[in-house]
Amino acid sequence: MWNTVFPYILSGISVGGQYALIAIGYTMVYGILRLINFAHGDVFMVSGIIMVYMAASGAPLWLCIPLVLILTALIGFVIERVAYKPLRTAPRMSAMISAIGVSYTLQNLVLYITGGLNQIYPTIPWISDSVTLFGATTKVVTVVTPILTLILVVALVLLINHTKIGMAMRAVSRDFETSQLMGIKINSVISTTFVIGTFLAGVASLLYFTNYTTVIQTSGAMPGLKAFVAAVFGGIGSIPGAVIGAFIIGIAENIIKGLDIILFKAGIIPGPMGLATFSDAFTFALLIIILAVKPTGLFGEKTTDKV
Secondary structure (H helix, E strand, O other), rough: HHHHHHHHHHHHHHHHHHHHHHHHHHHHHHHHHOOOOOOOHHHHHHHHHHHHHHHOOOOOOOOOOOOHHHHHHHHHHHHHHHHHHHHHOOHHHHHHHHHHHHHHHHHHHHOOOOOOEEEEEEOOOOOOOOOEEEEEEEEEHHHHHHHHHHHHHHHHHHHHHHHHHHHHHHHHHHHHHHHHHHOOOOHHHHHHHHHHHHHHHHHHHHHHHHHEEEEEEEEEEHHHHHHHHHHHOOOOOOOOHHHHHHHHHHHHHHHHOHHHHHHOOOOOOOOOOOOHHHHHHHHHHHHHHHHOOOOOOOOOOOOOOOO
């Protein structure tokens, strides 16, 4: 039984780590701007497309990987400056509509470039290799992802809690207007937040597409949506909450995908029931249940509107 369940748990932890890296971008931007950056999942997808074309150009992978991460962070910076900064004092709905516009712009741009054809992600040495762990065969990336995710999350928490820019981020997230009056450079803080968030999305893209090697213009939609659900599930604005929520969702959806096989081998059902069909639906059903019980999410803080 364990040999049947363990591969799904391992895969769930891996994809949960990838969702976590995307979810951090959502939760950081929301924590400062109270804005849901709907284009974040598409930046994740664009990062994958950049890697495909850069590798196809013949550039060595040791050069492609850092360049892709830098370009992804730069895209986040440009999006913030072009699409969100001019709307800083506009109603919140305007910024949200702008975010949706950026999302569709990125998707259509990639559709135009690729012609809608599936792009095959390059094979990255070592992390694409197979490895046997406790009797289960998987890719090295599956083992590396949760470890790398935790390292990056710890580094991010240290940056937020022990650096000057981190202190400025915490101040802005607490009180935007007062932070401006205290001389904090709001634009720099917000740009840094977007750069960090999109950089982590670039790392997630590298790990995710090593496992799921096909990239198309809609490849960022479902991972981005699930990462957003993870951020809300954990309490949007809370980095630990987003990470824990992402791991829970990743493990749960992968166990559901393998539930037919698990139940069949246990002798509970005579044949497949097609439960894998409901793996995506489960994510959103779980969110509804959690929000019905705790509207602020697992680790969200109750806020009161100022009069």
